[in-house]
Amino acid sequence: MKPVPSLVAASAVVAVAFATLAPVRHGVVVEADPANPVRHVRVESRSLLGLRRPGWGVALSGAPAWGSATAGFYFTADHPVVAVVTAWPGFRQSLSMAPTPAAFAAALGEEGDREAFRTWFVALLEQQLEGPSPAWEPAQRDCAGLLRFAFREALASHTTAWRERVAFAAGPPGQDPSPRFAPDWRQGFPTPEGPQPFAKGAYLRRLSCVPLGRDLQLARPGDLIFFARGGAHAQPDHAMAFVRPDVDGAPMLLYHTGPEGSGRQPGELRRVRLDDLLHHPDPDFRPLLENPAFLGLYRWRLLAGEAPDASNPRS
Known part of the structure; x- marks a missing residue:
């Protein structure tokens, strides 16, 4: 049975769209400053064709955090933290971070x-x-x-x-x-x-x-x-x-x-x-x-x- 031309064309369009739009390659970027107790974690995602795309299902666990998948996640590293970043499809990365020697530690004065x-x-x-x-x-x-x-x-x-x-x-x-x-x-x-x-x-x-x-x-x-x-x-x-x-x-x-x-x-x-x-x-x-x-x-x-x-x- 010969394939129906319209189905072949539709499949090709879906394949190209997926390769263009679906974020399937992920990298985690951690931004930190020794003078700042806040860590910023963001995920850079790209499609199969290398286009930068917003990640799907991006989440951070293991630390009380705020923010969003789009803006990135913020949390305070005032104690050892093991944060886990996940994203679709099946991406998972653990981040082990020591406390920041922050300038804003408690003042141990008199x-x-x-x-x-x-x-x-x-x-x-x-x-x-x-x-x-x-x-x-x-x-x-x-x-x-x-x-x-x-x-x-x-x-x-x-x-x-x-x-x-x-x-x-x-x-x-x-x-x-x-x-x-x-x-x-x-x-x-x-x-x-x-x-x-x-x-x-x-x-x-x-x-x-x-x-x-x-x-x-x-x-x-x-x-x-x-x-x-x-x-x-x-x-x-x-x-x-x-x-x-x-x-x-x-x-x-x-x-x-x-x-x-x-x-x-x-x-x-x-x-x-x-x-x-x-x-x-x-x-x-x-x-x-x-x-x-x-x-x-x-x-x-x-x-x-x-x-x-x-x-x-x-x-």
Whole structure:
């Protein structure tokens, strides 16, 4: 039986299309910088004819990662990692990577320096309730911007010129952190592009903080909680910071609401008792175990040398 010409032609077209379009050859590229704890892994795929094509079914496992098959995957290499990259058809490659000797490792300084940072960080947060500092740029007045501002200024040298620039009128809340304390953090915050003065909330959580779980009994002033609202209209991470307890010893948190409403009003700072937050009108912002939007309690990485003290949770 002779082959039907139309079927032969169709088969030829399919074969050419497959050879042109199907990504069947893959190579893994790992991008790393000694000054950056973030690794970037991407897959370069080509068809049989050598044309560059987006890979099919590209995935990375073995490390908590974010990103996409198109943009590549990012993860923090702060401990030994064995990541596995897979792609269609049957591609699999293991990547064994040692920790990056990152500039953003925890600062193993004196306890006095860590406590000085905490004291200034909380004082700067609470100062904003009296009116935003002129040094806090209006374009960055949201929840993450508040944390970046207080973090950066807590590490500054609190001279007379600094007090004028920041409009810090209160008396010194405590001693300054030593200039030798966490020098690398003065360069900025870790991001996939390296140290930057700006880092969105998700990068602060993933790269500048360490998770402490979801037990808020371990919280100390200066610690943070994060929320991530998902669904069809996913929103950026939302963060709140523990500040000084109320007069009756009740834990207090402070946060900026960020722009609000369809008119994008500038939002405001709010100081709230933890007990009241547990009954927030929006259930997504209740720090409860059963709330999937509650990501847990976090501590700044430069304070990570501290061991949580369950016997004295709010000292």
